[in-house]
Amino acid sequence: MVHSEEYKAKRLARKQKFMQQAKKNNVFKARRRNNFSRRPTFQAKPYHENHNEPPKQDSNTLRQRGFFQVLPTDDLPEVPQCSHGPCLLFDKKNGPEVEETFFACAIYRNHTEFCDFKLQFNKETKEIEVKEGEEAEKKKKKKKIFGYNRIPKALTEMKPTDTVLYCKDCINVFPNKHECVCEPVDRDVLARPTTLLPPVNEQHGESQFFFSEETLQVITKAVEKSEVDGILCIGAPRIFENIRAIHPEKNVFLLDYDKRFAKFFPSKQYAQYSMLVDHFFDKNAEPKLMEFFQNSKSVLLITDPPFGVFMEPLLKTIEKMKERFASTGKDVSSFYSMIVLPIYIRKYVLHDNFWMSDYRVTYDGHKLYQHPEKTIVRLFTNLPTECIDLKKINGYKFCQSCDRFVTEKNVHCKRCDACTSVEQGKWNHCDLCDKCVKPRYVHCADCARCHLYGRCIQK
Ligand SMILES: C[S@@+](CC[C@H](N)C(=O)[O-])C[C@H]1O[C@@H](n2cnc3c(N)ncnc32)[C@H](O)[C@@H]1O
Ligand SMILES: [Zn+2]
Ligand SMILES: [Zn+2]
Ligand SMILES: [Zn+2]
Ligand SMILES: [Zn+2]
Numbered sequence: 001m002v003h004s005e006e007y008k009a010k011r012l013a014r015k016q017k018f019m020q021q022a023k024k025n026n027v028f029k030a031r032r033r034n035n036f037s038r039r040p041t042f043q044a045k046p047y048h049e050n051h052n053e054p055p056k057q058d059s060n061t062l063r064q065r066g067f068f069q070v071l072p073t074d075d076l077p078e079v080p081q082c083s084h085g086p087c088l089l090f091d092k093k094n095g096p097e098v099e100e101t102f103f104a105c106a107i108y109r110n111h112t113e114f115c116d117f118k119l120q121f122n123k124e125t126k127e128i129e130v131k132e133g134e135e136a137e138k139k140k141k142k143k144k145i146f147g148y149n150r151i152p153k154a155l156t157e158m159k160p161t162d163t164v165l166y167c168k169d170c171i172n173v174f175p176n177k178h179e180c181v182c183e184p185v186d187r188d189v190l191a192r193p194t195t196l197l198p199p200v201n202e203q204h205g206e207s208q209f210f211f212s213e214e215t216l217q218v219i220t221k222a223v224e225k226s227e228v229d230g231i232l233c234i235g236a237p238r239i240f241e242n243i244r245a246i247h248p249e250k251n252v253f254l255l256d257y258d259k260r261f262a263k264f265f266p267s268k269q270y271a272q273y274s275m276l277v278d279h280f281f282d283k284n285a286e287p288k289l290m291e292f293f294q295n296s297k298s299v300l301l302i303t304d305p306p307f308g309v310f311m312e313p314l315l316k317t318i319e320k321m322k323e324r325f326a327s328t329g330k331d332v333s334s335f336y337s338m339i340v341l342p343i344y345i346r347k348y349v350l351h352d353n354f355w356m357s358d359y360r361v362t363y364d365g366h367k368l369y370q371h372p373e374k375t376i377v378r379l380f381t382n383l384p385t386e387c388i389d390l391k392k393i394n395g396y397k398f399c400q401s402c403d404r405f406v407t408e409k410n411v412h413c414k415r416c417d418a419c420t421s422v423e424q425g426k427w428n429h430c431d432l433c434d435k436c437v438k439p440r441y442v443h444c445a446d447c448a449r450c451h452l453y454g455r456c457i458q459k
C-alpha cells in the first residue's frame with residue numbers, strides 16, 4: 001500500500017508522541033522505584049518522605065528529597081546532635097542503591113543554608129565517621145532555654161493603669177515607655193502570641209503557618225465536642241493558645257521548636273521540643289509533660305507538622321506520646337489524635353479508626369492554602385465523626401449514611417457505601433476496580449487498574 005506524504009507525517013508525529021510518552025512513563029517508573037511519587041494512588045508501599053508544596057518551583061531540590069529515607073536509630077549507642085538537637089539518620093538512594101548514610105539536622109533537614117551539619121555513618125561498623133573539624137560542630141553547645149512566662153510575670157508587676165507596651169524585638173512588655181519602637185497592646189492579646197510574633201517561615205524548616213480563624217473555630221469545636229480534658233498541641237500553637245484562653249478548666253500543653261513561646265507560657269504548659277526525634281531541650285520538661293498526662297483523664301493530641309515532614313518519625317513520636325499517657329495507668333482508648341496533613345499522604349494515617357474529614361484547612365497568609373478551594377490540607381483523626389461539625393461553614397453538607405460532613409460536591413456512592421471524593425469533585429465508580437476513582441482516571445486493562453491516560457505502571 002502506498003501512503004500519502006500527509007499520512008506519513010501524521011504517522012511520524014504519532015510515533016514521536018508515543019516515544020515521548022514512553023519516556024515519561026519510564027521516568028515515572030524510576031520515581032516509583034525510589035519511593036517518590038506525586039500520585040499516591042500508585043504507591044505500592046508507603047513512601048518515606050513527602051512534601052506538601054506543589055513541586056513546580058525548586059523541583060530539583062524536591063525531587064532530590066524523594067531519595068532520602070529516614071532510618072531508625074533506637075539500637076544505636078549514640079545519636080549526634082547539631083545545634084538544633086539530635087539528628088535524624090538518612091539513607092540517600094539512587095535507585096535501589098544506597099549512595100550514602102548520614103546524620104543530618106532534624107529541624108532543617110537537607111537545607112544546608114540553615115544547617116549544614118552532616119556526619120557520615122557506617123552501617124556495617126555502626127560508627128560515625130568524623131572528619132577533621134566536624135568534632136567541634138558535633139559538640140556544639142545547645143542553646144539555653146530562657147525566661148519561661150516572662151511576659152505574664154512582667155504584667156503582674158504592672159499597675160492596672162499602666163499602658164502596656166509590647167516590644168517585638170525584645171519579646172517583652174514594658175510599662176508606659178521603652179527605648180525600642182513599640183506599640184501599646186491589650187493585655188488579652190499577650191495570651192495569643194501567634195498574633196504578635198512574626199511567623200518563622202524558613203522553607204522546610206519551621207514553616208510556621210498559623211490557622212485561619214475559620215479553621216481555628218472548627219478545631220476548637222472538635223476539642224469541645226470530644227469532651228477530652230487534656231489537649232496536647234505539637235507544633236500547633238494557635239490551637240493551644242485559643243483553648244488555653246477560652247477553656248481554663250482544661251489541661252493544655254504545647255510542644256514546639258519555636259522557643260519564643262517560652263516567654264508567654266509557663267514551663268508546666270510549654271516546652272521547646274523537636275518533634276521528629278522526640279527531644280526536649282530542657283531536661284525538666286519531660287517530667288512536666290508527664291504531670292500533664294497524669295492530670296488528664298483523656299487526651300487529644302493535635303499536630304500540624306511543617307510542610308514536608310517525614311512521616312515515620314512523626315508517627316513514632318505520636319506512639320511515644322500514647323505510651324507516656326498509658327504509663328500513667330490509663331487506657332489508650334482515651335487517647336485521640338488529630339493530624340493536619342496534605343491529602344496525598346493520607347494512606348499513611350488512614351488506619352486504626354482514623355478517617356479524613358473533607359474540611360479544607362486554611363492558613364493565614366499562605367499564598368495557596370489561605371483559599372478553601374486551593375488548599376490540599378485536611379484533618380485526619382480518630383475522634384468520633386460528630387466532632388468535626390461543619391454546620392455553619394459554607395460548602396459542606398451532612399451525609400446521613402456516612403454520618404459526617406462532606407463537601408457539597410461529594411456524592412455518596414451506593415456501591416462503596418461512602419462519599420468517596422477526596423478532591424476534584426465527584427469520583428466515579430469503576431466496576432472492575434470495585435472502587436471509586438478520580439474523575440480523569442480511565443480503567444487500563446494492562447495495569448488492571450484505573451489511572452490517568454498514558455500513565456501505565458506495568459512494564
Ligand atoms: C505549619 S506550623 C503549624 C502551626 C499551626 N497551623 C497553628 O496555627 O497553630 C508548624 C509548627 O511546628 C513548629 N515546628 C516546625 N518544625 C518542628 C520540629 N521539628 N519540632 C517541633 N516543632 C516544629 C513550628 O515552630 C510551627 O509552630
Ligand atoms: Zn541543625
Ligand atoms: Zn525592645
Ligand atoms: Zn456519604
Ligand atoms: Zn464507588
Ligand SMILES: [Zn+2]
Pocket residue numbers: 430431432433434437442443444448449450
Ligand atoms: Zn478501574
Ligand SMILES: [Zn+2]
Pocket residue numbers: 444445446447448451455456457458
Ligand atoms: Zn495502564
